[in-house]
Amino acid sequence: MTQYTRVIVLLLSALWSSALPLRAEDESPLLPFGTQEIGLTAGYLLPFRLTTNATTKQSGPAFMPSWGIVVTDPIGRSWYRGQIILGAEIVYIQFQQPVLTHGVGFTPKIKYLFAGIHSVRPYVEFAGGPFYTDLAGRIPEESSRFNFFLTGGIGLSWFVTPRMSLNAGYRFEHISNAGTRYPNVGVNSNLPYGGFSFYF
């Protein structure tokens, strides 16, 4: 076993043991109605070319501070048991490729947090809103700075404590101007990400 692997195993063991007290108390840490969620997520944007018209290989880091509020008690009694969280997030992307540019947006979002198993709760989420970027005009797919940003994805929340979770997931993201100017091929991206949330 290499030293690098040992460090990873030790870190994972420490995180696992920190979650054990929670698992003993409550198999599924469901959030009370009205609980607020504040989170920060970071990931790295990678190109996803859906059509041959899209040629740009955009990439760069993305940061997404978010807020949400639990608006339901747990729904259902089967595998889909979970809660709805409504909220919003600010999206900041620094496009490092093909040219150093920036983008910022505000996206209301809806998230369904499954009850999950023990302290691990999967979720699906969808968000969309206006997005401003100076990438426009520098790539063939975008012609206007004012765009719309749509994203949908899946993830896992690991409740290290009842008030804190570590999150990891994947999002598909689409940026285009809804046909307000042409060309409007749009930019599609993959976004693997990680982050954390606090609940209060």
Place this chain on the structure above:
Amino acid sequence: MNIGRSRARTVVGWCAIMLALNTGCSRWIEIMTPEPHIGSSMQTIAQQEQVPLVLDRIRLTRNGAPQSLSGETEQRILGSLREIGLFARLGPPGSADFSRNEKVIRAHVLVDEAVDSHPGAAAWKGIAIGASMFLLTPVLPLEYDYAAHLTLELERWDGQIKRYESQSAGTAHYHLFGATPVMIDELKGHVTESCLTALLQQVVQDTSFYMASSAPLSDNPIRSVSVKSRRPDGPVTSVVPISASTTK
């Protein structure tokens, strides 16, 4: 002139934002109280006639599923029973403070809760609110329903049982930014209080049934080995008023 108009627009804009934020955080609670029972809610009972009550069992179900009981619910029920002054003293479930050979009322309580947070409405309204960039928040209120059905069984020392039931329901209307756990606690508090009041009004109607002199101590060999009165014979020394409030 233009500066004046610009300022006026700014002021109006800020007022609109503040109004929208204020409305977006608002909430109100609507309670459907049960019909009050007709009859006297004030009676008197001699202290010597009071018998102790032990809360034998409390069960809680939510939407039909059994739940673990919080100490708060238990204390609330005990507190309400204590307030009416019908019983000499009260013991929580499993209480060993009562001897086998004294007259004791045993209480069994079933709290059946029905909760509906309207997930379907929350989802579509949430999408509509999000799509409008939260501008529709003040005009799309959300709802949370809570109903409670209380069943109280009081078993007299001679084995006779009386059963009382009451139910109450309420709805919390709120705008997205006004959703808090406190709001739900308030709703549940109001509904439970209303339900308990209605239930205890019924209990008070049967005051004579729970008087110590209403029945002799049972000869049940399991419960008592020897029968001996603990209270000295003599005149009634004091009178305790029994009340059950009809308003919240």
